[in-house]
Amino acid sequence: MKRRQRDSQRGQATVELALVLPVVILVVLASAQLISIFWHTQQLHQSAFYVARAGALNHGSMTTMTNSLVALMAGMEPPSLTAVTEQERPDWALHHTKSWLKTRWHFTKYGRLQITSPTQADWERESEWRIDPDSLQWVREIAIDHSEARQLAAPDRVAWSQARLLTIKVDWCLPLVIPFVDKLFAEAQSLLQQQNRFCQLRQVLSQRPLWSLQTDISVPLGSGFRQ
Numbered sequence: 001m002k003r004r005q006r007d008s009q010r011g012q013a014t015v016e017l018a019l020v021l022p023v024v025i026l027v028v029l030a031s032a033q034l035i036s037i038f039w040h041t042q043q044l045h046q047s048a049f050y051v052a053r054a055g056a057l058n059h060g061s062m063t064t065m066t067n068s069l070v071a072l073m074a075g076m077e078p079p080s081l082t083a084v085t086e087q088e089r090p091d092w093a094l095h096h097t098k099s100w101l102k103t104r105w106h107f108t109k110y111g112r113l114q115i116t117s118p119t120q121a122d123w124e125r126e127s128e129w130r131i132d133p134d135s136l137q138w139v140r141e142i143a144i145d146h147s148e149a150r151q152l153a154a155p156d157r158v159a160w161s162q163a164r165l166l167t168i169k170v171d172w173c174l175p176l177v178i179p180f181v182d183k184l185f186a187e188a189q190s191l192l193q194q195q196n197r198f199c200q201l202r203q204v205l206s207q208r209p210l211w212s213l214q215t216d217i218s219v220p221l222g223s224g225f226r227q
Helices: 002-056 062-073 089-110 120-126 147-153 157-163 182-191 197-206
Strands: 111-117 128-131 138-141 165-175 210-220
Touching: 002 062, 002 165, 002 182, 002 210, 062 089, 062 111, 062 165, 089 111, 089 165, 089 197, 120 157, 147 157, 157 165, 165 197, 182 210, 197 210
Parallel strands: none
Antiparallel strands: 111 165, 128 138, 165 210
């Protein structure tokens, strides 16, 4: 009788384990995916701030900002060279070069960087021709020098200030690679209409589950803005 009871309890425990284990595994995988999304969201937001600063100090150069974004998202902030031995430096450089190339390829297919301010209207209203002191050539830019005098003379001071604020918008489509939950997360974001059209289109074309990351950053211009 007791043996039959023990066998029954074992059978019940086996059934319960078979029912609970998939749920536990799904929760663990979903948690890992959420952590990955959260980490990449913070990384993108922090990187975008440094990208905007680089653009603000380099006349709003898209090349400078794009290269900065790729380098930061690739995790290419180099450690102190004193912490790397002579034997390790070639491998260290090769690793980061591969990481940069991989991230650059990803940005080409799944990333976008836009300047939303100054707008074209700001450019047409505020830009002027002047001599570049470095190249000694004529350039057209939204000037930032003599700011107090320029602002006092501006017909619309609010519009004047807005034209000298660099605002960038970054879209980054994060591949979802955790098995079993990747498609679930992508479908959930799509159903909740949280996936932007940029990543939605790339998800359809690539047939890969993607998670939309987006951030907007504004910083004051530290150099004249040029197109």
